[in-house]
Amino acid sequence: MIINNSLDEVKKRENALSIIKNIVETKGRNFLFDLTGLSGGFIVNPSELSLLETYVGPAIFEDALQEVGIEHMGGEKVLPLNRTSSGILATILSLVNENSNVVHYLAKLPAHPSIPRSCKLVGANYFETDIFEEFKIPDNTSLVIITGSTMDHQVIDENEFKQVIEMAHEKNIPVLVDDASGARLRTVVYNQKKACDLGADIAITSTDKLMPGPRGGLMAGRVELIDQIKVKVNQFGLEAQPPVVLAMLNGIKNFNEDNLIKSFKRKDELFDLLSQKFNNFEKTPTGVMITAEKLACEISTSHNLSDNDLAFILSFILLKDYGIITIPAVGMPGASATIRFDLSTTDAFNLNLNDLNKKIESSFDKLQSIVSNEEKCKEIVFTF
Numbered sequence: 001m002i003i004n005n006s007l008d009e010v011k012k013r014e015n016a017l018s019i020i021k022n023i024v025e026t027k028g029r030n031f032l033f034d035l036t037g038l039s040g041g042f043i044v045n046p047s048e049l050s051l052l053e054t055y056v057g058p059a060i061f062e063d064a065l066q067e068v069g070i071e072h073m074g075g076e077k078v079l080p081l082n083r084t085s086s087g088i089l090a091t092i093l094s095l096v097n098e099n100s101n102v103v104h105y106l107a108k109l110p111a112h113p114s115i116p117r118s119c120k121l122v123g124a125n126y127f128e129t130d131i132f133e134e135f136k137i138p139d140n141t142s143l144v145i146i147t148g149s150t151m152d153h154q155v156i157d158e159n160e161f162k163q164v165i166e167m168a169h170e171k172n173i174p175v176l177v178d179d180a181s182g183a184r185l186r187t188v189v190y191n192q193k194k195a196c197d198l199g200a201d202i203a204i205t206s207t208d209k210l211m212p213g214p215r216g217g218l219m220a221g222r223v224e225l226i227d228q229i230k231v232k233v234n235q236f237g238l239e240a241q242p243p244v245v246l247a248m249l250n251g252i253k254n255f256n257e258d259n260l261i262k263s264f265k266r267k268d269e270l271f272d273l274l275s276q277k278f279n280n281f282e283k284t285p286t287g288v289m290i291t292a293e294k295l296a297c298e299i300s301t302s303h304n305l306s307d308n309d310l311a312f313i314l315s316f317i318l319l320k321d322y323g324i325i326t327i328p329a330v331g332m333p334g335a336s337a338t339i340r341f342d343l344s345t346t347d348a349f350n351l352n353l354n355d356l357n358k359k360i361e362s363s364f365d366k367l368q369s370i371v372s373n374e375e376k377c378k379e380i381v382f383t384f
């Protein structure tokens, strides 16, 4: 095993960032291809920078965000947060009592870890399922959660979405929607309604997912709930700071639906190319992916590595040899080790898919040729 704990994950991430820095400094940003789908961005106009003061910034940009954010998310009021995880934590701190139940329905497990972790923090009982027929709302439930689109971009069925909301509202229980990528994926690619328009009381999206914004969370919903949650957000310092609010505002304004729709079509082409050599790639709405477990099935040489190790090593080969950024190399500890090639962001438009396919094939061949040599594998992940 190469990656054994969170410290190892921090170390590999530091190394990935050093490799990225080195590519930018020696070759230039054009030699990097961020295919994470989380490439984010920080669009600002120089004239806006001078307004980024502690109190002037929010006065101007939070106000502007109300209009633009409500248009994007629906609801009556929006609240910008440091991350989606911060919004989930604040909602649970505000609405969930100790020993009460929180039930969560999503298209496919696992849930984002911030949900069970926050429930644990307040001492609530947490239940989750991806089987609609098994979804029940027991007595003493304080919050119902729905994930619109999972971390691996599995999208919920809109009828099930509506039915869960109805079940909750029959019992007067508020509904929180984790719509991190779903706020765009569901609505643009699957023509579903905005979570708030479907009746959700609170919805949160990640402003760096499938849009050119900074890492942050944008919450929308019913004004009295947003206000109640905002109190906790401010008490614990979970709010987005003025520079992030500004970049969120500009990110939403620059969000381009056509890019998502184009990637929805192009992913079939990439999938067909990859399937000539591999059996285990899967389509996502805007790209392709291979889980660590499925990657292990592709390897025919014997080795002692874990499935996740294989994904980490492949992700580093892609980065070092071709400047292709995927989540396993750069992700935070605990992030999914699935290798996803997302075609929805700017860098992907400059890639020829035949060429990308060849780069993935040759990175895989390299992985296969070194798996039995653990020292060499460590070197790839931890040194640059």
Ligand SMILES: *Cc1c(COP(=O)(O)O)cnc(C)c1O
Pocket: 083, 084, 085, 086, 112, 114, 147, 149, 150, 151, 152, 178, 180, 181, 206, 215, 216, 217
């Ligand atoms: C990314 C993601 C989150 C968390 O977003 P952060 O910005 O990392 O806090 C939560 N839920 C889902 C479904 C996600 O995909």
